[in-house]
Amino acid sequence: MNRIDRLFVDLKGQGRKALIAYVTGGYPTLSVMDKAVKDLVRGGADLIEIGVPFSDPIADGPTIQESSQKALDGGITPGALLDWVKRFRKSHETPLVLMTYMNPVVSRGFDRFAREAKTAGVDGVIVPDLIIEEGGPLEESLARQGIHLIYLVAPTTPKSRREQIARRSKGFLYAVSLTGVTGARRALPKDVGAFLADVRRRSPVPVAVGFGISDPAQARHAAAEADGVIVGSALIQRLKNKEPLLPFARSLRHALDRP
Amino acid sequence: MVREFQSVIGREVKVQIRAFQSGDPDALVACVGGGSNAIGLFAPFYDHKKVAFYGVEAGGEGLRSGRHSATLCTGRPGVLHGARTYVMQDENGQVLPTHSISAGLDYPAVGPEHAFYKDTGRAVYVAATDKEALAGFKMLNETEGLSAALESSHALGFLPRLAKKMKRSQSVVLGLSGRGDKDMAQLAEGFHEPH
Ligand SMILES: Cc1ncc(COP(=O)(O)O)c(C=O)c1O
Numbered sequence: 001m002n003r004i005d006r007l008f009v010d011l012k013g014q015g016r017k018a019l020i021a022y023v024t025g026g027y028p029t030l031s032v033m034d035k036a037v038k039d040l041v042r043g044g045a046d047l048i049e050i051g052v053p054f055s056d057p058i059a060d061g062p063t064i065q066e067s068s069q070k071a072l073d074g075g076i077t078p079g080a081l082l083d084w085v086k087r088f089r090k091s092h093e094t095p096l097v098l099m100t101y102m103n104p105v106v107s108r109g110f111d112r113f114a115r116e117a118k119t120a121g122v123d124g125v126i127v128p129d130l131i132i133e134e135g136g137p138l139e140e141s142l143a144r145q146g147i148h149l150i151y152l153v154a155p156t157t158p159k160s161r162r163e164q165i166a167r168r169s170k171g172f173l174y175a176v177s178l179t180g181v182t183g184a185r186r187a188l189p190k191d192v193g194a195f196l197a198d199v200r201r202r203s204p205v206p207v208a209v210g211f212g213i214s215d216p217a218q219a220r221h222a223a224a225e226a227d228g229v230i231v232g233s234a235l236i237q238r239l240k241n242k243e244p245l246l247p248f249a250r251s252l253r254h255a256l257d258r259p
Numbered sequence: 260m261v262r263e264f265q266s267v268i269g270r271e272v273k274v275q276i277r278a279f280q281s282g283d284p285d286a287l288v289a290c291v292g293g294g295s296n297a298i299g300l301f302a303p304f305y306d307h308k309k310v311a312f313y314g315v316e317a318g319g320e321g322l323r324s325g326r327h328s329a330t331l332c333t334g335r336p337g338v339l340h341g342a343r344t345y346v347m348q349d350e351n352g353q354v355l356p357t358h359s360i361s362a363g364l365d366y367p368a369v370g371p372e373h374a375f376y377k378d379t380g381r382a383v384y385v386a387a388t389d390k391e392a393l394a395g396f397k398m399l400n401e402t403e404g405l406s407a408a409l410e411s412s413h414a415l416g417f418l419p420r421l422a423k424k425m426k427r428s429q430s431v432v433l434g435l436s437g438r439g440d441k442d443m444a445q446l447a448e449g450f451h452e453p454h
Contacts, residue, residue: 054352054353054354055353055354055355056339056340056354058340072353077351078351078352079351102338103337103338103339103346103348103352103354104351104352104353105352106336106337106338106343106352107337107348107350107351107352108351108352129338129341131341134343
């Protein structure tokens with residue numbers, strides 16, 4: 001069974017929400033990232049999303065853009081990240097998802113990418129610039145390796161299309177909380193609850209909400225209508241400021257688990 | 260959609276060429292950045308197989324310098340900004356930085372219909388360097404008194420190369436996609452550079 005599916009089954013049994021932590025691969029360096037991921041897991045993250053830095057990150061705001069560029073300047077490559085996953089897997093069973101734009105995957109070749117990801121121990125892949133109409137071939141390559149392709153829906157996605165996308169998404173469905181790019185926001189849109197409730201009603205897979213979630217209160221608020229929350233830019237900002245991640249991860253965990 | 264709206268260029272050529280000759284032109288030439296003015300000129304002639312298409316990309320400081328924007332000449336298939344097309348990229352699929360004397364040609368991908376034209380051989384894509392573009396700009400100024408945009412000047416810069424292969428009786432239509440007024444600063448700099 002795919003580690004993502006197992007996670008959501010377990011959480012459901014416990015009546016808990018998933019805490020999904022995003023870090024940019026190789027930011028600020030691969031060794032700092034390695035420690036950050038392990039701290040996040042210790043602090044209660046259930047699933048780790050690793051961003052594969054890309055030169056043109058069109059879905060990302062300034063925080064993740066800057067971290068991607070820094071990581072690229074440091075020489076990070078998809079191959080180096082897959083090697084890191086392989087090492088991480090020797091000590092951790094935490095589900096791992098790669099967030100990558102389409103071009104690096106096209107460049108590597110779908111089958112080769114899927115094989116290498118499987119060998120390393122990747123469980124899912126998020127491709128924000130891939131639409132369902134074009135996703136078939138990559139879905140197939142990944143499915144042959146037991147890896148899930150996770151699609152995204154946004155508040156602007158028409159309702160009938162939310163359903164089509166949800167049916168194609170494996171592992172979970174990524175609900176984008178707002179109209180815009182990634183980045184910590186002071187407040188989430190007022191109608192995020194209604195949006196999530198609608199998405200969740202239509203989705204056969206668990207729904208995780210991300211974009212803009214920057215503190216424990218927001219995480220708790222967003223989680224009310226979702227199966228998990230994704231926190232990214234807020235972690236990257238802390239990494240940038242050399243602040244420890246462990247206490248922040250614990251506070252997010254606590255906010256989600258509090259009855 | 261861009262092709263559809265831009266195709267007014269080629270449709271006007273079809274009508275206006277009648278003032279000069281009875282049949283089609285032998286060749287069409289246009290600069291290619293994102294590809295819109297070129298596809299607008301080419302597309303209405305797609306089925307006129309005797310009409311040759313030449314798309315001219317920005318060769319910058321030369322294709323071997325790595326400082327250029329010649330996507331179709333040097334790129335490989337990829338996905339950028341939602342389209343599968345030729346993309347200037349490294350071995351890991353990271354998009355490469357581009358350079359051109361003209362801001363409008365400075366783009367690491369290209370409209371996907373040009374990728375189709377290239378792969379099917381319907382059009383030929385070449386590159387003109389910054390220097391050739393300046394020479395093309397100068398040529399049109401001296402012969403016609405017109406200042407072309409630096410983007411269009413790339414097509415002009417390629418023209419002498421093409422003309423050498425053609426007969427006097429043949430005709431070429433070149434798309435002048437814009438005027439050079441906007442490029443005065445760049446032109447002044449370009450012409451002052453010691454050659
Ligand atoms: C005058 C002019 N010509 C050509 C171009 C290149 O665009 P395209 O290849 O899409 O026609 C530009 C772009 O800004 C431009 O300003």
